[in-house]
Amino acid sequence: MNEGIINNDYEGRGAGEIYILDLLDTWRRNWIRILLLAAAGAAAGLLLTLLLVTPTYTATSSMYVVSSPADNVLNIADLNLGSSITGDYVYMIRSRMMVQKVIDATGTDLSVEELRSMLNVTNVSGTRVIRISVTSPDPGQAMSFANTFLDQTLMYLPGMMGMEDRPPIAVDAATLPKTADNLRPARNALIGLAAGLAAGLGLFAAIYLLNDGFDSSEDVEKYLGMAPMAEVPRNGQKQKGGYYYSVHKRRQGGEGSGKDNGGRER
Amino acid sequence: MNRMIIGKMPEMDYFVQSAVDRLRVNIGFIGAEKKVLMFSSSEPSEGKSYISTNIWIELAKAGKRVCLVDADMRKSVLRGELNLRLEDKDEFLGLTHYLAGTNLNDVIYSTNIANAFIIPTVTIDNPSLLLEGDRFDRMLDVLRDHFDYVIIDTPPLRLISDGQLIAKKCDGCIFVVRAHSTSRSMVRECLNHLERAGCPLLGVVLNQVEASKGGRYYKKTYYKKYSGSPGV
Numbered sequence: 001m002n003e004g005i006i007n008n009d010y011e012g013r014g015a016g017e018i019y020i021l022d023l024l025d026t027w028r029r030n031w032i033r034i035l036l037l038a039a040a041g042a043a044a045g046l047l048l049t050l051l052l053v054t055p056t057y058t059a060t061s062s063m064y065v066v067s068s069p070a071d072n073v074l075n076i077a078d079l080n081l082g083s084s085i086t087g088d089y090v091y092m093i094r095s096r097m098m099v100q101k102v103i104d105a106t107g108t109d110l111s112v113e114e115l116r117s118m119l120n121v122t123n124v125s126g127t128r129v130i131r132i133s134v135t136s137p138d139p140g141q142a143m144s145f146a147n148t149f150l151d152q153t154l155m156y157l158p159g160m161m162g163m164e165d166r167p168p169i170a171v172d173a174a175t176l177p178k179t180a181d182n183l184r185p186a187r188n189a190l191i192g193l194a195a196g197l198a199a200g201l202g203l204f205a206a207i208y209l210l211n212d213g214f215d216s217s218e219d220v221e222k223y224l225g226m227a228p229m230a231e232v233p234r235n236g237q238k239q240k241g242g243y244y245y246s247v248h249k250r251r252q253g254g255e256g257s258g259k260d261n262g263g264r265e266r
Numbered sequence: 267m268n269r270m271i272i273g274k275m276p277e278m279d280y281f282v283q284s285a286v287d288r289l290r291v292n293i294g295f296i297g298a299e300k301k302v303l304m305f306s307s308s309e310p311s312e313g314k315s316y317i318s319t320n321i322w323i324e325l326a327k328a329g330k331r332v333c334l335v336d337a338d339m340r341k342s343v344l345r346g347e348l349n350l351r352l353e354d355k356d357e358f359l360g361l362t363h364y365l366a367g368t369n370l371n372d373v374i375y376s377t378n379i380a381n382a383f384i385i386p387t388v389t390i391d392n393p394s395l396l397l398e399g400d401r402f403d404r405m406l407d408v409l410r411d412h413f414d415y416v417i418i419d420t421p422p423l424r425l426i427s428d429g430q431l432i433a434k435k436c437d438g439c440i441f442v443v444r445a446h447s448t449s450r451s452m453v454r455e456c457l458n459h460l461e462r463a464g465c466p467l468l469g470v471v472l473n474q475v476e477a478s479k480g481g482r483y484y485k486k487t488y489y490k491k492y493s494g495s496p497g498v
Contacts, residue, residue: 212449220443220470223450224457229440229469230289232317233281234476 022222026208027201034200041196045188055180057139061150062171065089065128085161086128089168092157093121093132093149101152106144118145129171139177146174270375270384273349276320289317289471290324293415293440296468300437301410303468304337304418306429306460308452312444313473315343318419326382330414333374333383337361337432338421339393345386360387365396370405383413397431406435423456433465440468445475 027034065086092098099112099119108115120133132149136142150170158167214220220228278286293303305318315338322334336344339362344350352358352375364373364385375384385405396402409416418436423429433439439460443453460467 212451213446214443214448214450214453214472215446216475217472220472224453224470226470228443228472229292230285230471231445231475232285232289232313232471232473233279234474235277235279235282 030204037200038193038197042189042193045192049185049188055183056135057142057177058135058181059142059146059174060133061146061174062131063168064171065168066166086123090121102148143174143176268375269353286320302416302437304420304436304439306420307442308424308456309422314442322417331381332415333413335385335418336387337418339387342387362388365401423459430463433463438466438468442471
């Protein structure tokens with residue numbers, strides 16, 4: 001005699017407990033969907049980059065700040081002065097006055113603020129080299145402005161700053177940029193892939209956490225601590241793989257037979 | 267004994283039939299002393315009446331004398347679903363009448379299925395008082411002596427106390443859970459009700475499992491090889 005399949009000492013999982021292995025299994029069972037989401041994220045990143053991002057180009061010219069007069073021997077004082085003069089030049093190049101000179105020289109209808117927003121002036125660390133970079137959607141315009149800034153600086157700033165005896169020297173003129181510096185489709189696709197993957201993992205983790213039902217015998221075993229006595233399918237449903245098992249009108253000894261929809265209220 | 271005709275037999279496809287057969291076999295393993303089996307669920311529409319009706323028929327077909335008691339007196343569906351009609355009487359008497367004082371012989375009916383007997387019911391608003399009396403116990407004692415199994419279709423446990431009252435008097439409960447629908451917390455709550463009533467949980471039946479979401483049951487290669495059913 002069997003003492004009964006179950007007594008009331010069933011030990012199932014507690015409410016609200018999260019099982020990492022179950023979560024991993026949920027991800028494993030939905031790996032295709034998660035990969036599809038990741039692929040969609042990558043595609044979105046790529047498309048957004050190509051369709052929505054306006055490419056911009058950066059042209060750069062550079063100059064070297066001389067700290068001692070041409071006919072002098074370089075001494076310690078000149079070295080110290082060099083770094084502060086470099087800083088002064090950086091500031092002066094970005095001044096409204098200098099930007100306005102460039103506007104006048106090029107005849108552009110950009111405002112001072114607009115052109116300033118395109119301008120980046122930096123001192124290469126550890127040197128007295130100043131780089132003048134201009135970013136624009138038009139590569140030709142970027143090159144033109146970068147070179148004009150260089151020219152106007154060499155033309156006007158030494159006199160303004162009392163440095164006529166030690167004018168800066170042009171190092172490099174700006175060249176026409178060939179590639180946009182903000183279009184990184186590969187990088188954005190990777191970011192999209194990561195975002196899609198995170199979204200997929202998060203979505204199915206949420207589905208797992210919110211799923212409070214019993215989907216299979218395994219769930220009954222896990223959460224109630226017992227295997228079900230029977231797993232009864234929905235009557236007359238289409239089975240996996242497209243096979244349709246027609247409802248068998250089993251005569252069970254009664255008169256006639258009628259439809260029985262397992263989905264109706266019983 | 268009076269006779270009731272079952273006008274509409276439950277239909278089962280191949281897989282449902284197999285599942286009910288499995289349930290029948292598992293009930294056989296419970297033990298001969300456990301005769302009075304209640305079928306219950308958390309909420310309505312989980313399929314407990316469907317399962318209890320089918321297991322009643324299958325046990326009868328297997329040669330067991332089985333009596334199905336429709337104890338869902340507030341919202342019975344069996345009479346309509348099985349299209350029950352009396353063969354040679356006009357007055358439809360059921361469990362409600364017995365608990366109110368009618369003779370037990372007047373409410374037990376044989377059916378057009380050999381070995382399958384039924385005590386139907388008539389719906390009333392509040393059967394709790396009737397269930398608290400000792401007539402239900404006496405009825406079960408008599409049925410225990412005359413039948414191999416007594417299948418009791420009870421109301422859902424969660425909302426009303428009728429199921430708990432009946433559970434106290436049964437040898438065990440088979441709990442029907444609707445797949446993909448009933449929440450785990452609700453099932454646990456109902457199983458706690460059973461425990462408080464002192465009724466052992468004999469097992470769980472998972473009902474209305476979707477093939478696309480279910481577990482191992484629907485491997486087509488297995489059934490293609492073994493079933494021989496048309497359309498496979």
